[in-house]
Structures are given as C-alpha cells and as structure tokens.
Amino acid sequence: MSLKNSLLLTSSLLFAPTMLLAEGAAHANAPNVVVSIKPIHSLVASIMKGVGEPALIVEGAASPHTYSMKPSNAAALEKANIVFWVGHGLEAFLEKPLESLGSGAKIVELDDAPGLEKLKFREGGAFEAHDDGDEHEAGAEGTEAHEEAGHHHDEGEFDLHLWLDPINAKAMAVEIEKTLAAADPANAATYKTNLDALNTRLDALDKKLVETVAPIKDKPFIVFHDAYQYFEHRYHVKVAGSITVSPETLPGAARLKQIHEKIVELGATCVFAEPQFEPKLVNVVFEGTAAKSGTLDPEAATLEAGPDLYFQLMDGIGTSLKTCLSNAS
Numbered sequence: 001m002s003l004k005n006s007l008l009l010t011s012s013l014l015f016a017p018t019m020l021l022a023e024g025a026a027h028a029n030a031p032n033v034v035v036s037i038k039p040i041h042s043l044v045a046s047i048m049k050g051v052g053e054p055a056l057i058v059e060g061a062a063s064p065h066t067y068s069m070k071p072s073n074a075a076a077l078e079k080a081n082i083v084f085w086v087g088h089g090l091e092a093f094l095e096k097p098l099e100s101l102g103s104g105a106k107i108v109e110l111d112d113a114p115g116l117e118k119l120k121f122r123e124g125g126a127f128e129a130h131d132d133g134d135e136h137e138a139g140a141e142g143t144e145a146h147e148e149a150g151h152h153h154d155e156g157e158f159d160l161h162l163w164l165d166p167i168n169a170k171a172m173a174v175e176i177e178k179t180l181a182a183a184d185p186a187n188a189a190t191y192k193t194n195l196d197a198l199n200t201r202l203d204a205l206d207k208k209l210v211e212t213v214a215p216i217k218d219k220p221f222i223v224f225h226d227a228y229q230y231f232e233h234r235y236h237v238k239v240a241g242s243i244t245v246s247p248e249t250l251p252g253a254a255r256l257k258q259i260h261e262k263i264v265e266l267g268a269t270c271v272f273a274e275p276q277f278e279p280k281l282v283n284v285v286f287e288g289t290a291a292k293s294g295t296l297d298p299e300a301a302t303l304e305a306g307p308d309l310y311f312q313l314m315d316g317i318g319t320s321l322k323t324c325l326s327n328a329s
Ligand SMILES: [Zn+2]
Pocket: 065, 161, 225, 226, 227, 299
C-alpha cells in the first residue's frame, strides 16, 4: 500500500464515525431517494417509514404543471440513488434534468408501473365527452378548444393524474417497493411490511370514498382543470366541464363563455377552484349563476408532505364534493 493510500484510509477511518453520528444510525444505509410531486412522495414516504425520508421537488403550493427547477432541486437530483416521477406528460420540467443525470441514479417513471389502469386524454376538456347534439354551438370555439387540448397531446396520449385513484396508487406502490428493495436489500423486509400496511390503508380509503360520494354521485359539477378523470372513473362522480384543460394554458374568452352557459344550464351545481390558481377565472364563469363554489386540491398544494398526505388529499376531494354538492340543491 502506498503512503498516499494509507493516509487516505486513515483519514476516512477517522472521519467516518463522525459522519454516521451526524446523519443518524437509521439513515446511514438508506438510499437517497428523490420524488417529483407530493402525492407520489407520500406513497414513497409510507414505504420508507423507519428507513429514511425521500426528498421532494415540487414543494409547498407549487403546481407540477407550471413548475421550474430550483438550484436546490438540481443538487438533490445529483445526490440521488433513485428518482421517482410520474412521466413525460406530467412533470415536463424534469425531462431535461433527468436526461443529463449520470447513470448512477435509477430513474423510475411510474406511469409504466404494471397493473395501472390508464385513461386517454379527453378532447377539449370534459365538455365534448358529455356533449349531445349542440356541436354547431361549439363550432366557433372548436379551434381554441383543440389548441388547448393539443398541449397535452404533444406530451403523450394518457392522462397522468394517475394518483387520483387509490387502486392505481396501489399499483404504483408495488413498483416503488420493488425498486427500493432491489436498491437496498438490507431494508427489504421493512419496505415489504410498510407496503402491506399501505395497501390495507388504501383499501380502507377506497371503501370510505365510495360511501362519501354516494349521495352526490348523480350531480354534475365544474372543475378548474381537467385533473379528475381517474377519480370520476373509480367513483362515478360527474364532472360536466373544466375551465381549462391544463393550468399552463389559460382559457380564452370563448371557452369561459361556454362554461358560464353550461353552469347556467346546470342550475344547482358547484364550481370548484384550486388553491394554487387565481380564483378570478372561477369567479368569472360562475358570477350571476345559481351555482355554489368550492375548492378541490388534486395536487395537494395546501397539504404538508409526508405519509399521511395522500390520504388527506383523497379524503379532501371526496369531502369537498359531498359538502358543496349536497348544499347545491
Ligand atoms: Zn393537474
């Protein structure tokens, strides 16, 4: 052994125990995990309980649709052993940073998880799907609606708000657990125990949501952005339209007028805003109608990150729908 190497060895022996103490014994062997958005971060945090805590990119009230990377995010990615994200159609801001990441990190695109039920984007928002026969009326707005929808179509044909269905969350959880166990076999038993506990909780959540929305299932309502397809599909609630297809594209005057007319036609309905976007647009479409207003938070802007967030998010959607729509008639 050369003198230089033995010096390095000595210094690493001297410094290693200090570093272990600083990081805490339980975290010493945990992989560095980075997660793109809060709902997914919550699932990963549940599975990593007792081992470590994943880092989160889209923090606070930010939206994945309009996010831009911060230097601290880039630094976290550079240290990452595993990165979980939903996919190209959702976190566009991550595409380039992930491409330039070294081969050291395992990148898991969760929209590829086996067992997911995936739904295609709806043309022009939720309207067209429920439109019967008044196509001539929508003709003038046709071009605009197409442009708005086109933004999403460029990024893929599937709607990636996959987490708004607890059964899809279960499929993603399996993929998360598999990835963690492969990268960190020493903690595999803990990941498996945590996955089982998460699955039990997700099943209970699913049952609870069926009961929560039962009284309001047939009442159509208007949402801010077209995020709720998976929730609708699982629980048979009725979104009659969205103000915008995606928050990065603001609706034009013609679309706002069309939605205003839809609300007038629906009468006793609810219009749901989202906390991170300007309520002005929502006020514009529902002003002067008999509709009531509520708030839905599909991307958990108001919730604190952690294992419980996913359950608060889904519970919150069910409860907001029930509260507003039961009072709307
Ligand atoms: Zn969204």
